[in-house]
Structures are given as C-alpha cells and as structure tokens.
Amino acid sequence: MAAPEQFEGFMIHDTKKWTEFTKEKFTPKNFEDYDVDIENECCGVCGSDVHTITGGWGELATSPICVGHEIIGKVLRVGSKVKSFKPGQRVGVGAQVQSCMQCRMCKSNNENYCPHMVDTYMAPYNINGGNPSVKIDDQKPMKDSKGNQIFSQGGYSSHSRVHEQFVFPIPDNLPSEIVAPMMCAGLTVYSPLKRAGVGPGKKVAIVGIGGLGHFALIWAKAMGAEVTAISHSPNKKDTALQLGADHFVSSGDKNFAKPHAFEYDFILNAADMTNEFDIAQYMSMCNINGEFHNVGLPDQPLPQFKAQVFASNGAKMGGSHIGSKKEMLEMLDLASKIYEKGVKPMIETIDISEKGCSEAVQKVKTNKVRYRVTLTGFHKAFGTGKN
Ligand SMILES: NC(=O)c1ccc[n+]([C@@H]2O[C@H](COP(=O)([O-])OP(=O)(O)OC[C@H]3O[C@@H](n4cnc5c(N)ncnc54)[C@H](OP(=O)(O)O)[C@@H]3O)[C@@H](O)[C@H]2O)c1
Ligand SMILES: [Zn+2]
Ligand SMILES: [Zn+2]
Numbered sequence: 452m453a454a455p456e457q458f459e460g461f462m463i464h465d466t467k468k469w470t471e472f473t474k475e476k477f478t479p480k481n482f483e484d485y486d487v488d489i490e491n492e493c494c495g496v497c498g499s500d501v502h503t504i505t506g507g508w509g510e511l512a513t514s515p516i517c518v519g520h521e522i523i524g525k526v527l528r529v530g531s532k533v534k535s536f537k538p539g540q541r542v543g544v545g546a547q548v549q550s551c552m553q554c555r556m557c558k559s560n561n562e563n564y565c566p567h568m569v570d571t572y573m574a575p576y577n578i579n580g581g582n583p584s585v586k587i588d589d590q591k592p593m594k595d596s597k598g599n600q601i602f603s604q605g606g607y608s609s610h611s612r613v614h615e616q617f618v619f620p621i622p623d624n625l626p627s628e629i630v631a632p633m634m635c636a637g638l639t640v641y642s643p644l645k646r647a648g649v650g651p652g653k654k655v656a657i658v659g660i661g662g663l664g665h666f667a668l669i670w671a672k673a674m675g676a677e678v679t680a681i682s683h684s685p686n687k688k689d690t691a692l693q694l695g696a697d698h699f700v701s702s703g704d705k706n707f708a709k710p711h712a713f714e715y716d717f718i719l720n721a722a723d724m725t726n727e728f729d730i731a732q733y734m735s736m737c738n739i740n741g742e743f744h745n746v747g748l749p750d751q752p753l754p755q756f757k758a759q760v761f762a763s764n765g766a767k768m769g770g771s772h773i774g775s776k777k778e779m780l781e782m783l784d785l786a787s788k789i790y791e792k793g794v795k796p797m798i799e800t801i802d803i804s805e806k807g808c809s810e811a812v813q814k815v816k817t818n819k820v821r822y823r824v825t826l827t828g829f830h831k832a833f834g835t836g837k838n
Contacts, residue, residue, distance in 0.1 A: 453527065454612070457476040457479075459805065460474070460602075461805060462475050462517045469506070473805060475515060479612045482530065485532050485533060485614045485615050488707050490524050491524040492829050492836075494605075495824065498663070516572060518606050519606030522611055522635040523541065523543050523631045524541075534615070540620065545772060546635045547563060548613045549569035550617075551617065560777040560778075562775055563774055572603050607803060609835055616776060622784070622786070632662060632798060634779075636785070639663055639773050640721060641778055643744050645774075651654045654716050655718075656679040656717075658721065659721040660687045661820070662820065665797060665823070669695050672697075679711075680699050713739065715737055719736065734761070734768070740764075744768075745837055746770065798824075803826040803832045807826060
C-alpha cells in the first residue's frame with residue numbers, strides 16, 4: 452500500500468502565531484531506496500517542538516512547518532534497499548530521520564552526531580542523502596516540482612517517510628501512546644545515563660522533571676542507581692517518588708545544594724531554564740570527577756560562571772544529543788521488561804486537531820503537563836487507518 456503523494460499535517464506559519472495550527476497538505480521528500488513510508492498513529496509533544504514554533508531557537512528555516520518527533524505508526528511500504536521492515540509492522544521514529552551512513556560517527560553507533568544528519572523537521576534534504584554508496588559531494592539539494600528546497604516535516608501529520616536506520620521496531624506489549632514519547636524524550640536521557648555507566652552503587656540526580664526528566668527517573672532507577680529528583684518547586688514531589696526517585700530536592704530553597712555537596716556521580720539536567728541557574732551550586736553537588744550533564748537546550752545561553760567551579764571537586768560539564776539506534780533498541784527492551792512489572796511513564800493524551808495541537812503546546816510552555824502529552828486520534832483526523 453502506497454502513501455499518498457502529499458501528506459497532511461497540523462502546521463505553523465509564523466513564530467508570532469505559535470498557537471495557531473492549520474491543517475494543510477505538504478510535499479514529502481522523494482521516495483528513495485532506503486525509505487520507509489509510515490502511516491502515523493500518534494505523536495508525543497516535545498519541549499523542542501515548542502522552542503521551534505515559538506522561535507526561541509531562531510526563526511523558522513521554512514514555513515509552514517509541521518513539528519513532532521515522537522512518532523508511532525504502521526509501515527505502508529519500504530524502499531528497494533530496506534532490509535529490516537515489512538508493511539504492516541508497528542514502528543517508531545524519533546528526532547532524526549537521516550544521516551550520511553558513511554562517516555566515522557555513523558559507523559560507530561554515533562549516528563546521532565553525524566555532521567550530515569537530517570532532523571525530523573525543518574531540515575533540508577539532499578538527493579540520495581543517507582545512501583552510503585553516493586559520495587556526500589554528489590548529493591545535491593532535493594527540490595519540489597516548483598524548484599523549492601524540500602525540508603523535513605514532523606509527526607503532527609498523517610504520514611512519515613524515514614530512512615530505515617531511524618525507524619525502530621516497537622515491542623508488542625507497549626501501548627502506542629506510552630511508547631511514542633520514548634522516541635525522543637526517553638532516548639535523550641537513556642543515552643547519557645548509559646554512556647555514564649549509571650548503575651548499582653552510583654548516585655544520580657535528575658534536574659527538571661518534565662517529559663525528559665520523568666523518563667530519566669524511571670531509567671536511572673531501573674538501571675539500579677540511587678536516584679534524586681531536583682525540581683524548581685515542591686509540587687512534583689509525590690509523583691517524582693512514584694516514578695522511582697529515592698529522594699526529592701526542591702531547588703526553590705535558597706541553599707538547596709549545600710547539604711548535597713560532593714554527593715552525585717552524575718547530574719542529568721533536563722530543565723529548560725538553565726540560563727537562570729546558579730551553575731556553581733549545581734557543580735558543587737558533583738562527586739569528585741563527577742559530571743553535570745545537560746540535555747536541556749534553553750532559548751538563552753548558559754549564565755556566566757567562574758572556572759573555579761571546576762576546581763573544588765574536579766567535576767566536568769557535558770551535554771548530549773538524542774541517542775543512537777543501538778541505544779534506542781536497548782531502551783525499548785528495558786521499557787518492555789519493566790512495563791510487565793507495572794513501571795510506566797505518566798502520559799496524558801489529547802486528540803489531534805487544530806485546537807488539540809494548540810492546547811498541547813501551550814500546556815508544555817506553561818509547565819502544566821504531567822509528564823508528557825501524546826497526540827492521538829490520527830486516523831480520525833486524517834481519514835487514515837483503513838489499510
Ligand atoms: N539534547 C537533546 O537531544 C534534546 C532532546 C529533546 C529535548 N531537549 C530539550 O530538553 C529540554 C526539556 O524538554 P522536555 O520536553 O522535557 O520539556 P518539559 O516537559 O517542558 O520539561 C522542562 C522542565 O524544565 C523545568 N523548568 C521549567 N521552568 C523552569 C524554571 N523557571 N526554572 C527551572 N526549571 C524549570 C521543569 O521541571 P521542574 O518543574 O521539575 O523544575 C520542566 O518540567 C528542552 O530544552 C528541550 O528542547 C533536548
Ligand atoms: Zn524532542
Ligand atoms: Zn554520518
């Protein structure tokens with residue numbers, strides 16, 4: 452079964468009107484050898500969608516734009532070189548849809564750092580991008596019939612067309628609306644926890660209990676660490692403990708860091724407002740040679756701090772970008788196993804529509820979500836689901 456020639460999505464035209472979604476058709480990338488066509492079923496709403504449509508990270512590279520990069524759907528057809536998927540299979544897609552498949556990063560399970568990556572939305576496509584047998588220099592911009600550059604469009608939409616490396620098989624026992632937010636939020640925190648060797652005997656703090664942070668509590672606990680949730684108000688204490696935190700700290704208290712000096716081997720910061728943080732306080736909570744690791748990407752730069760903050764405990768500061776396919780498959784395996792024991796994320800659903808998208812992004816912007824919204828009801832909204 453082929454996907455339609457044009458896809459349909461809920462789109463934003465202007466960052467000044469970031470709550471005004473309109474349902475419109477758009478031209479997807481050309482169907483190429485490594486592509487998988489997917490009929491979308493639901494999609495999570497990430498903080499990054501809000502940064503993009505509000506212009507917090509800069510102006511739109513193309514307009515209108517369809518955001519969304521936590522997609523679950525069903526395979527409709529596969530390109531001639533696709534090996535691992537068949538029509539009918541349930542799959543997921545995260546925040547990346549293509550990489551070069553030929554650089555050192557792509558060849559070492561670090562394709563999430565490929566310099567030729569294509570983000571799931573607002574990134575330009577090249578012809579034969581992601582085809583390892585075509586040299587990068589020979590991959591020219593992909594244009595539509597009017598000669599305009601084709602950009603990637605995200606998952607608040609009827610269909611997705613994605614390179615098979617960035618399509619993931621979904622374990623049968625995980626409901627779609629629960630697994631959707633794992634495609635970006637889940638992976639983005641799983642990858643740094645894994646790479647930091649988080650496990651039994653390690654003390655980990657998770658800062659910012661939003662979509663990303665709440666997954667981090669679940670994973671860190673499942674990996675066997677002693678976990679502390681750090682939140683900027685006391686409001687989330689009960690749910691943070693329910694999600695797996697052993698301890699809760701409110702960073703709203705002025706000297707909150709003092710009792711926790713030298714305590715954490717790894718602090719994972721998933722908060723969105725690090726620009727307002729007193730970095731010295733956070734760094735002071737790191738154990739000797741510990742790390743303060745940023746996945747949150749606020750609109751504003753980090754605040755200034757003295758180099759001396761590194762001197763008191765030899766700690767490091769780092770960051771990361773989503774994760775690799777290898778890590779995604781590991782994370783899904785873990786999620787599937789702990790789901791059987793009743794461990795699952797806290798997900799709200801909103802049916803997709805112009806109003807539903809607007810409500811969802813405003814809830815994220817005002818920190819009212821507990822803890823992730825998944826947009827659902829795609830088949831009804833787009834008249835799909837009949838295959
Ligand atoms: N690196 C990557 O690859 C990657 C991937 C996905 C997303 N991101 C970024 O990660 C960040 C979090 O995304 P998300 O989807 O989890 O967003 P989210 O659900 O909105 O969570 C953000 C959290 O930040 C904290 N926060 C909000 N206002 C704050 C304030 N004034 N002071 C201190 N903390 C505040 C809140 O946690 P508390 O109430 O607990 O303090 C909030 O829940 C965003 O910047 C997003 O763009 C990065
Ligand atoms: Zn995201
Ligand atoms: Zn590459």
